[in-house]
Amino acid sequence: MKLYNWLIAFxxxxxxxxxxxxxxxxxxxxxxxxxxxxxxxxxxVDGELVDTSGGPDIKGWITFIFLIACAVGAAVVSYPAxxxxxxxxxxxGSCFFIIGSILQTSAQKLSMLYVGRFVGGxxxxxxxxxxxLYISETAETHVRGSLISIYQLMITxxxxxxxxxxxxxxxxxxxxxEWRLAFGMxxxxxxxxxxxxxxxPYSPRWLLFKGRIDEARATLSKLRELPExxxxxxxxxxxxxxxxxxxxxxxxxxxxxxxxxxxxxxxVIGVVLQFFQQWTGINVILYYGTTLFKNMGxxxxxxSIAFVIANNAINMLATIPGMWLVERAGRRxxxxxxxxxxxxxxxxxxxxxxxxxxxxxxxxxxxxxxxFVFLIAFxxxxxxxxxxxxxxxxxxxxxxxxxxVSTVSNWVWNAIISKIAPIMLANxxxxxxxxxxxxxVAMAFFALIFVPETKGKALEEIDEIFDNKVGKSKxxxxx
Numbered sequence: 001m002k003l004y005n006w007l008i009a010f011x012x013x014x015x016x017x018x019x020x021x022x023x024x025x026x027x028x029x030x031x032x033x034x035x036x037x038x039x040x041x042x043x044x045v046d047g048e049l050v051d052t053s054g055g056p057d058i059k060g061w062i063t064f065i066f067l068i069a070c071a072v073g074a075a076v077v078s079y080p081a082x083x084x085x086x087x088x089x090x091x092x093g094s095c096f097f098i099i100g101s102i103l104q105t106s107a108q109k110l111s112m113l114y115v116g117r118f119v120g121g122x123x124x125x126x127x128x129x130x131x132x133l134y135i136s137e138t139a140e141t142h143v144r145g146s147l148i149s150i151y152q153l154m155i156t157x158x159x160x161x162x163x164x165x166x167x168x169x170x171x172x173x174x175x176x177x178e179w180r181l182a183f184g185m186x187x188x189x190x191x192x193x194x195x196x197x198x199x200x201p202y203s204p205r206w207l208l209f210k211g212r213i214d215e216a217r218a219t220l221s222k223l224r225e226l227p228e229x230x231x232x233x234x235x236x237x238x239x240x241x242x243x244x245x246x247x248x249x250x251x252x253x254x255x256x257x258x259x260x261x262x263x264x265x266x267x268v269i270g271v272v273l274q275f276f277q278q279w280t281g282i283n284v285i286l287y288y289g290t291t292l293f294k295n296m297g298x299x300x301x302x303x304s305i306a307f308v309i310a311n312n313a314i315n316m317l318a319t320i321p322g323m324w325l326v327e328r329a330g331r332r333x334x335x336x337x338x339x340x341x342x343x344x345x346x347x348x349x350x351x352x353x354x355x356x357x358x359x360x361x362x363x364x365x366x367x368x369x370x371x372f373v374f375l376i377a378f379x380x381x382x383x384x385x386x387x388x389x390x391x392x393x394x395x396x397x398x399x400x401x402x403x404x405v406s407t408v409s410n411w412v413w414n415a416i417i418s419k420i421a422p423i424m425l426a427n428x429x430x431x432x433x434x435x436x437x438x439x440x441v442a443m444a445f446f447a448l449i450f451v452p453e454t455k456g457k458a459l460e461e462i463d464e465i466f467d468n469k470v471g472k473s474k475x476x477x478x479x
Contacts, residue, residue: 002140002225008200009135009147013154014193015090015127018097018186020158022066022124023286024312025182028166030059031290035179039110056426058110060419063287065114066121067415073125074407078400080126082253085210086134086203086400089126094193096123097186105184129407133399136391137203138223141458145326145388152384153323156316159286162186163312167305205396205459208244216241243460247397257398258405262466266393269451270406273335276443277386278413280342281436282378284421285311285371291425292371296353296364307368314372318379325380330455331389332447338381339444345374346437353430367430382443386410392454395463 029035033049036042039062041055073093080089100120107113132151139147162182169181204223207216217228217237226233247253258267285292289311293303325334352366394402424432452469454462 004225005139005147005223008138009150011196011200012090012131012134013150014189014196015093015131016151016154017158017189019124019128020155021162021186021189024159024162025166025186026063027287027289027308028163028170029179029182032178034176039113056422060422062113062117063418064415066117067411067418069118069121070125070128071408071411071415073122074129074404074411077126077129078404081130081133081400085206086130086137087197087200089130090134091194091197093123093126093130094190094197096126098190101183101187101190105180125411129403132387132391133403134203137205140224142456143327144392145331145455146323148388148391149323149326149384151387153319156319156379160312160316163308167309170305205240205244208241209248209396239460244396247395253397253401255401258401263395263398263402265469266466267402267405270390270393270402271409272446273386273389274406274410275413276439276446277382278410278417279436279439280378280382281346283414283418287418288421296356296367297361311375314375315379318376319384322380322384326385326388327455330453331385332451332453334381334385335447335451336444338377339440339447341377342374343437343440345370345377346433346440350430350433350437357430389454392459393462393466
């Protein structure tokens, strides 16, 4: 194990931590009295806070604007990632996030809050595409999946830390200090990322693509902790350089290349995997967990603090075995079994919550248990592995563009689901879990049929897997 590679992955993964922290705070901010009163989400009726007529819509927009901005950031990331480099693009994304956080912290009106949400979302969208890409291009083949999984682990750590910090804020702060502190605290890790990213190396593959061969050789030597004259290092460098030279000889990549047969197959798989990741229902639980637990009949304190912390702790801890399994069991197996277990968990949540609604309130605890089962399955499979797979399947010359489009799929569906989730929960109640369960089963079969295994393959070898897959399809059509 190369310690330097792991340090780089954790440092770059702070971009994921920022997204996780954002998820963690917004769930609890929606339960802060001054926030919901100030921005017209709730008002007092007979001494109790209840939703205003436009409250649910405002809450939806606060989440939706951030996520749509993430999609925009992911959509444009290929340009700075290709021309300025993966490292500098992470720096740009973190600066956008800091500006957005400052605007949200100081917001006096809803319009300013919306602007802050959009600017911060741009930064997260940029980092969501480029951080896994950067890690994939600096990692060794046999630990690439584990290192890319650090991005998802850092998201879950961010969610957990945010829920703990916010629980303290909810306990000790009052008035506007509650939500201003919650928004403001996320500036601290963002500043850390700005400082630490300047010490990280450039991607050696990007350096080669830019013709900076000596710098690329020195960088890869440092990453592998091997002298440049080492035979194993020399063989890897020549293989990577030959692949990059072939790409450079063709010229600057065009967006239209994503539609070429072997690349189009990868693009479709990347986009569909990100679509399915969102339709697991994970972000409904993360964004609206407090509302879900209240609807199950649990008290406000349990719903906004105890269960939220438990949720986020399980999500974080269960990611760790997923990081190990991705290189042992493989990507495809985790997709298949993860989908089936999540589907089963959703069906059981539907059953237990349904029974509790029909005269058996104690059975709500069964719903809680299977939400935890779902989180364990997600965190160990579809949570990290989608980011791993997406970051390694595209050829170098279109890797930034392919990753960008796939990540846009994640954010667009994330935004759509976050907007319609309150409507679904209000109108079809616990049957919402049945819908997500159906998608989980469907995604398992999609992986079984369409997703080839990439475990243990160098990035350059993965090209052969997809080229051969497309070639066989053509041969079968001709036959």
